[in-house]
Amino acid sequence: MSKETKKFRLEEDSIGVKEVPADAYYGVQTLRAAENFRITGLMLHPEMIRSLAYVKKAAAIVNNEVGLLTKERCDAIVQACDEIIDGKLHDQFIVDPIQGGAGTSMNMNANEVIANRAIEILGGEKGDYSIVHPNDSVNYGQSTNDVIPTAGKLTVLQLTKRTLEKLENLYDAFIAKSIEFDKVIKMGRTQMQDAVPVRLGQEFAAYAEATKRSIKRIRDAKAEMKILNMGGTAIGTGLNADRTYVERIVPVLAEVSGLPVVQAEDLIDSTQNLDSFVAMSGALKACAVALSKISNDLRLMSSGPRTGFEEINLPGKQNGSSIMPGKVNPVIPEVVTQVAFNIIGNDVAITKAAEAGQLELNAFEPVLFYNLFQSIDTLGNAADTFVKNCVLGITANEEHCKALVENSVGIITAINPHVGYKKAASIAKRAIKTGESVRSIVLEENLLTNDEMNEILDPFSMTEPGISGEELLLKKSK
Numbered sequence: 374m375s376k377e378t379k380k381f382r383l384e385e386d387s388i389g390v391k392e393v394p395a396d397a398y399y400g401v402q403t404l405r406a407a408e409n410f411r412i413t414g415l416m417l418h419p420e421m422i423r424s425l426a427y428v429k430k431a432a433a434i435v436n437n438e439v440g441l442l443t444k445e446r447c448d449a450i451v452q453a454c455d456e457i458i459d460g461k462l463h464d465q466f467i468v469d470p471i472q473g474g475a476g477t478s479m480n481m482n483a484n485e486v487i488a489n490r491a492i493e494i495l496g497g498e499k500g501d502y503s504i505v506h507p508n509d510s511v512n513y514g515q516s517t518n519d520v521i522p523t524a525g526k527l528t529v530l531q532l533t534k535r536t537l538e539k540l541e542n543l544y545d546a547f548i549a550k551s552i553e554f555d556k557v558i559k560m561g562r563t564q565m566q567d568a569v570p571v572r573l574g575q576e577f578a579a580y581a582e583a584t585k586r587s588i589k590r591i592r593d594a595k596a597e598m599k600i601l602n603m604g605g606t607a608i609g610t611g612l613n614a615d616r617t618y619v620e621r622i623v624p625v626l627a628e629v630s631g632l633p634v635v636q637a638e639d640l641i642d643s644t645q646n647l648d649s650f651v652a653m654s655g656a657l658k659a660c661a662v663a664l665s666k667i668s669n670d671l672r673l674m675s676s677g678p679r680t681g682f683e684e685i686n687l688p689g690k691q692n693g694s695s696i697m698p699g700k701v702n703p704v705i706p707e708v709v710t711q712v713a714f715n716i717i718g719n720d721v722a723i724t725k726a727a728e729a730g731q732l733e734l735n736a737f738e739p740v741l742f743y744n745l746f747q748s749i750d751t752l753g754n755a756a757d758t759f760v761k762n763c764v765l766g767i768t769a770n771e772e773h774c775k776a777l778v779e780n781s782v783g784i785i786t787a788i789n790p791h792v793g794y795k796k797a798a799s800i801a802k803r804a805i806k807t808g809e810s811v812r813s814i815v816l817e818e819n820l821l822t823n824d825e826m827n828e829i830l831d832p833f834s835m836t837e838p839g840i841s842g843e844e845l846l847l848k849k850s851k
Contacts, residue, residue: 382500398465400485400507401526403612406478410469417479418746422591423458423628425483427604428520429511430454431626432618437489439615446510449491462486466763470743475736476521483520484511487842492597493804511709514614514622516606518734523603523626525742528630529653530598531593532746536753540588546764547581550574557772558832559684560781566680567783570835573685580667587660587794594653599634601626602643608733647727647735650745654723664755665713668706671763676702682772688766705763712755719744778832785811787829787841792820 381392391401411646423467430451437447456462465486468478484507492498505511512520523629555574562568592637603626604619611619623636637643677683689701726737778784782804789797789812800814810831815821821829825845834841 379587382498382839384500393500396461396497396585398486398489398491398533399467399482400500401506402481403468403478403485406468406472406474406482410472410478412469412471413743415470415565416463416553417468417470417482417637418433418528418742419460419463420478420528420531421470421524421742421746422463422466422483424531425479425520426454426457426487426525427527427630428524429483429487430458431629432513432515433511434629435618435625437619438621439621441618442510442513443613444674445495446491446505449505450487450511451493452494453490457487462490470739472739473736475517476738477517477732477737480512480520481507484508487511514618516613518607519601519603519605519609521738522644523601525650525738525745526598526601527630527632527634528746529650529749530634532749532753533595533653535750536544536756537588537591537595539753539756540584540591541761542648543664543760544581544584544588546760547577547584550764551576551581552580552766554769557769557771557774558778558836560777560783567781569783569786570778570832572833572836573593574776575836576670580670583663583667583840584660585828586758587656587663590656590659591653593655594649597649597652599632600637600643601634602637602640604636605640609639609644611640620672634744641733645733645735647730647741650741651724651727654720654745654748657752658720661713661716661748661752661755663750664759665710668709668759671767672703672706682777684770684777684799685761686768686770690762692781705758709755709759712751716748716752722846723748775832779812780810782811783837784830787835788821789843790827790840791825791829796820824844 380395381522382395383390384393384399385391386405387406391404393399393401393404397404433442433447433450433454436442437444442450453462460549466482468482470479472478487737488502488505488507488511489499491511495504497504506674509625523636551574553574554577554610555572558570559573559576560567561571574594601623602609603615604611604622606614614622627634671687674684675687678686687703687705690704694703723741725739726744727735729735731738782801785797785801785804788800792800792815800818803809803814804811812826815826816823828845831841831842
């Protein structure tokens with residue numbers, strides 16, 4: 374045998390015969406897909422690879438239980454799957470995550486890698502599919518059409534677990550800052566104009582609430598990820614799957630994966646429709662939008678630092694300019710916002726992919742999963758850097774915040790009930806035109822005494838429900 378021949382083995386599929394690298398665990402169908410789909414230049418998500426291995430492991434166990442797979446083959450397949458779950462052989466998953474064929478290529482990539490590793494375990498040579506066959510052994514009782522959506526949901530369940538933990542850390546950080554800044558009075562603004570006073574702690578408490586609401590949405594969407602169409606085979610009817618296998622496959626998958634998954638009541642619906650993934654993407658998008666809005670607030674409040682709001686200080690993380698010495702930019706809020714832009718774009722792709730399905734199958738799951746996994750990962754990573762590199766290090770310029778409130782025309786709103794809307798508006802106009810303080814104008818015109826002004830403009834009274842200086846107003850009404 375020549376040296377050249379030893380580098381390859383010959384494999385045949387319905388297209389024809391093809392040389393496959395002799396040491397490769399993937400086979401001819403995987404190789405053709407790798408050549409056909411040079412799209413992102415990336416590999417499958419590691420968690421998706423593990424999820425495929427969980428599915429194949431559960432299928433082997435059940436097929437052995439029902440007598441359709443020998444124990445010898447089953448044990449070898451299970452061992453191969455366990456190795457993949459542990460992170461081995463991931464470099465053999467060479468198909469691009471965006472691919473035609475509804476995910477057949479990634480399913481066959483898993484089938485071939487597992488089969489060849491099982492063959493090796495049983496003492497054979499890779500490519501000798503008489504020992505363990507990718508389709509007839511590893512894929513027995515399955516279809517790409519139940520394997521891929523099932524593996525996709527397992528992946529989402531694993532990825533969202535990590536992302537939710539990071540979002541919960543962000544929630545805790547906002548709560549901690551809301552307590553730390555509870556006594557810091559600052560000017561509230563609407564439409565970028567002075568409104569009425571607010572406590573900085575109240576603003577951070579609102580950020581915490583928005584984050585908490587986002588966490589709930591993701592958890593609600595996550596519940597739908599637990600419902601699988603595994604056992605439905607090609608279109609949800611379960612053709613070519615043993616009846617007992619159909620009943621047992623999801624419970625066994627739950628056992629081997631450690632995830633609380635259940636079988637869909639209607640396997641045809643679960644095979645046809647991907648709206649549950651759209652719901653998950655929507656929850657991720659809503660969270661990203663909320664975090665971006667918060668990031669925008671922090672950039673505004675920290676702007677300047679001498680010619681802007683200068684109400685808070687964000688921790689300096691790196692030089693902000695190659696030409697302006699000492700400039701430090703709000704890079705962490707900026708990256709959170711950019712992640713939000715990307716997640717919004719991903720959501721559009723996911724929505725279009727789910728809508729584009731026809732009849733009994735959606736062929737566009739690969740691009741949906743590519744974007745959905747990226748959204749989950751990047752949202753969690755953005756939350757993580759937001760907490761560690763920004764939120765926990767924020768400090769308040771308390772005296773400056775107080776001065777802005779005292780010099781603001783916005784406090785006229787608290788005086789309004791005591792002097793009337795028309796007079797209050799007149800005072801506000803004069804203050805804006807002349808630069809005088811509201812307090813000085815009110816005192817000059819003998820509308821209220823200094824003590825009355827102190828009572829009405831008590832900072833905390835202006836940040837709670839009710840009329841500031843209400844007792845004073847009641848006395849005058851009598």
